[in-house]
Amino acid sequence: SALYLHIPFCIKRCTYCDFTTHTDNTNSLIEEYVDQLCREINSYKKENLNISSIFFGGGTPSVLKIESLEKIFLAIHNNFKINDSAEITIEINPINLNRTNLKKYLNLGINRLSMGVQTFNQDLLKLINRNHSVEDIYRTYNAAREAGFKNFNLDLMFGLPQQTPEIWEDTIKKALELNPEHVSLYGLDLHDNTPLFAEVEAGVTTLPVEEETIKMFEYATEYLKSKDFIHYEISNWSREGLEAKHNISYWKNTNYLGVGVSAASYYNRVRYTNTKNITDYLALKDFANNKKPQTDKEDLEETVFMNLRLLKIGLDIKQINSRFNIDFRAYYKNELEFLKKAELIHLTENNLKLTEKAIFLSNEVFEKFIK
Numbered sequence: 001s002a003l004y005l006h007i008p009f010c011i012k013r014c015t016y017c018d019f020t021t022h023t024d025n026t027n028s029l030i031e032e033y034v035d036q037l038c039r040e041i042n043s044y045k046k047e048n049l050n051i052s053s054i055f056f057g058g059g060t061p062s063v064l065k066i067e068s069l070e071k072i073f074l075a076i077h078n079n080f081k082i083n084d085s086a087e088i089t090i091e092i093n094p095i096n097l098n099r100t101n102l103k104k105y106l107n108l109g110i111n112r113l114s115m116g117v118q119t120f121n122q123d124l125l126k127l128i129n130r131n132h133s134v135e136d137i138y139r140t141y142n143a144a145r146e147a148g149f150k151n152f153n154l155d156l157m158f159g160l161p162q163q164t165p166e167i168w169e170d171t172i173k174k175a176l177e178l179n180p181e182h183v184s185l186y187g188l189d190l191h192d193n194t195p196l197f198a199e200v201e202a203g204v205t206t207l208p209v210e211e212e213t214i215k216m217f218e219y220a221t222e223y224l225k226s227k228d229f230i231h232y233e234i235s236n237w238s239r240e241g242l243e244a245k246h247n248i249s250y251w252k253n254t255n256y257l258g259v260g261v262s263a264a265s266y267y268n269r270v271r272y273t274n275t276k277n278i279t280d281y282l283a284l285k286d287f288a289n290n291k292k293p294q295t296d297k298e299d300l301e302e303t304v305f306m307n308l309r310l311l312k313i314g315l316d317i318k319q320i321n322s323r324f325n326i327d328f329r330a331y332y333k334n335e336l337e338f339l340k341k342a343e344l345i346h347l348t349e350n351n352l353k354l355t356e357k358a359i360f361l362s363n364e365v366f367e368k369f370i371k
Contacts, residue, residue, distance in 0.1 A: 001267070002053045002249040003080070005037065005072065006260030007061040008278060033261075034068045036282050038075035040259045043287040045079045049257075053087045053246035056110075062092040066104045073108050082109070087151075087245040089114055094140040095132035102147035112151040112244075113144055114184075120174040121167045124160055141178055151242060153182035158220070159213035160188055168216045172223050182238040183229065185220055187213055214360060232312045234354075234362055251310050253303040269294055297371070300324045305366035314346075314353030335368045 009030060054076065064072075076082065089112040090105060105113075115137070119125060122134050144152065154175050158168050175183060221231060229237040233251060236244065249256055258265045261281040264273045272291040275281050294302070303323070307315035320328045329336065336352075339345040344358040344365050358365050 001049050001051055002055070002246050002254075002256035003051050003076070004055050004057060004246075004256060004258040004263055005061075006058065006258065006263040006274075007056055007064060008033075008059040008261050009063045010058065010060045030064070030068065032282055033278070034064070034071055036284070037260050038071060040284075040287045041072070041075040041079050044257065049080050050083060051076070051080045051086060052083050053249060054082075054089070055246045056090040058091055060093045061090050062097040062101075066098075066101050069105075069108060087112055089153075089244070089246060091116065092140065092144075093132060094136040097140055099140065099143040102144055102149070106148055111149075112153070113149050114153040114155065114182075115140065115144075116155045117175065118155065118157045119160060119163070119167070120171045121163075124163060124167065127161055138178075151182070152180045153184060153244065154178070154180045155184045155186065157186050157188055158216040163216075165212060165215055165219065169219060169223075172220050176223070176227050181242040182236070182244060183224065184236050185217070186235055187217065217360070230312065232310065234309050234311065234359060248310070251306045253299075253306045269299055296324060300326070301370050304369045308352065308354055308366065309362070311354060311359070314351050317350045317352060332369065339365060339368060 086109075088110045090110050091114045093116055116130075117137050118128065118130060120134050120137065125132065125134070141152070156171060156175055224231065224237045228239070230240060230243075231237050232243050233247070236247065238244070253266065255267050256265060257267055258274070260274065261278050262274055262276040265271070270291050270293045274287075275284075300320070303320065304315060307320075317328050320326070336345070336347060339358075340347055344355055344361060346353045346355055354362060354365060
């Protein structure tokens with residue numbers, strides 16, 4: 001199983017952010033939250049689980065004091081068996097990371113870092129309310145390498161306000177000059193409850209048009225390929241053998257537990273999500289709330305489109321047949337014919353993959369599998 005821990009604290013909120021985050025980070029609130037997180041981890045003790053990957057996401061998990069992380073790791077080790085080869089990732093922000101903690105992270109077993117860079121353009125960083133500078137990116141990255149981290153992901157965003165193709169190309173080049181093992185590229189998804197949405201609505205700022213964002217993605221795809229990166233999932237590239245194990249368990253739709261406010265779990269074919277409200281989360285006495293079993297149909301559909309996000313391996317038809325006790329090709333006969341004609345899928349006897357053309361239309365493809 002995979003274990004996800006949501007740490008909802010941030011120093012500053014980015015204008016495009018739609019996640020459950022808090023900027024009122026009093027030490028006492030964080031401590032109370034960490035204690036509750038440990039209680040939720042303890043509630044899984046009797047499940048006797050083996051954990052193959054751990055991911056600290058947020059918010060900004062690197063705002064946690066090292067003592068708080070130690071406490072969380074103690075709870076994890078007391079309740080789960082951690083595989084020797086487990087991938088353990090923490091998201092870090094280039095600025096509010098105490099760089100002396102990097103060595104301590106390694107001592108705790110953290111072996112992979114994911115840094116929210118977003119862009120190497122100083123004006124753009126200001127515009128989206130990121131509180132780090134380009135200089136901070138280099139400083140933190142180099143400190144992490146010096147501390148001994150050998151697995152590093154950079155998150156970058158395209159389609160940002162006032163981002164031109166030239167600015168984007170420069171960002172991709174600078175990111176790859178750092179020689180990371182993994183790169184995640186996200187198109188800006190404008191949510192209507194964010195400050196950025198209000199700015200765009202009011203005409204204060206403009207976003208690149210869709211053709212431009214598609215061009216940005218295409219440029220990145222070509223450039224990363226030329227640098228021997230493998231495009232193994234719609235938004236993710238890695239060096240050979242360094243795909244994110246944790247995220248692959250999401251895309252394969254296998255068991256994962258999410259602990260913390262707003263965290264989602266999928267365990268024994270039951271899917272559930274914790275409350276998004278931190279006050280409500282801190283008041284929980286019983287963590288076994290709102291667990292809702294999925295129907296076979298929901299489970300199948302979700303598994304199909306999660307699998308299809310994996311561009312290199314795609315969907316294994318035999319596995320789907322035995323997992324859901326169906327004949328996949330017969331069940332989706334018309335949909336498969338339609339998608340094949342439209343050149344959106346590669347279909348072989350036992351495998352289904354998206355074509356390159358389908359990457360931009362992936363949601364339309366996925367919808368076809370919902371009956």
